[in-house]
Amino acid sequence: MTDGSIQVVVAAEAAEAAExxxxxxxxxRTLVVRSEKRV
Known part of the structure; x- marks a missing residue:
């Protein structure tokens, strides 16, 4: 496993976490909007 492929894996995991x-x-946000509408 080269440094390049490790970086790709880390980048993919970071993107997944951000998502x-x-x-x-x-x-x-949707839950907050729903609860505000209920009031």
């Missing part, structure tokens, strides 16, 4: 964080943020 998960973005999804969590979006879901939280």
């Amino acid at each position: 998960a964080a973005e999804a969590a943020r979006y879901m939280r």
Whole structure:
């Protein structure tokens, strides 16, 4: 395994983590909007 392929794996994992964080943020925002509408 070369340094190059390690960097690719790390970059892929970082992108995946960023995507998960973005999804969590979006879901939280939708939940907040829903609860505000309920009031």
